[in-house]
Amino acid sequence: MQQSTSTTGGHVLSRQPGRRHLARRLTQLYGGLVLYGASSALLVRSGLGLEPWNVLHQGLAERTGLSMGAVLTIVGAVVLLLWIPLRQRPGLGTVSNVLVIGAAMDATLAVVPDTHGWTLRIATMAAGIVLNGAATGLYIAARFGPGPRDGLMTGLNRHTGLSVRLVRTAVEITVVVTGFALGGTVGVGTILYAVSIGPLAQVFLRVFAVPAASDGSTVVAAGQPGRATLRR
Secondary structure, three states: OHHHHHHHHHHHHHHHHHHHHHHHHHHHHHHHHHHHHHHHHHHHHHOOOOOHHHHHHHHHHHHHOOOHHHHHHHHHHHHHHOHHHHOOOOOHHHHHHHHHHHHHHHHHHHHOOOOOOHHHHHHHHHHHHHHHHHHHHHHHHOOOOOOHHHHHHHHHHHHHOOOHHHHHHHHHHHHHHHHHHHOOOOOHHHHHHHHHHHHHHHHHHHHOOOOOOOOHHHOOOOOOHHHOOOOO
């Protein structure tokens, strides 16, 4: 009887590190997605320019009367549907990306007012960019799958034979131009975001890197953060 209890106890103890590992990954995933939405809202409030995809989201929001978060969620869902012909497989992080970021953005926009004065606007823009880099590092390092827009780019890369850089550049120029034509905000923040998000995300990927689990029984999604594309 004692031996059976000891064996059971040892089994429970052996599961604890795996559960803690999974809990950390889930915390990073959802914390990163919430922070991503909040940081994007700060860029909106700065009025100095948005990330490429949010230029499109803002332009569509202006035309439809929907909130930016709602548009972001709808566009994310539509992009996710484009994965079907590209034969991309979504993960928990992919679906969560669609559902969480838009809600977090709208919640932040509801409590953070527009900024006034150059000092406050620049500070808000800088905070938005840096926090967005931290958010990117958090959720990519969790390794639960890419965001819908990242998957679209890697899928197009695989099916067209064009480089990821070329595909990404073409897609983002298209969404920026379309969003600007619809009324989205393009400015210095858009340029600073474009040149800084990659280096920032790489730094935060190292900071938030999750060590490999000692027990593979709790792995939900696999993938190396270093190979992930650094956008939603």
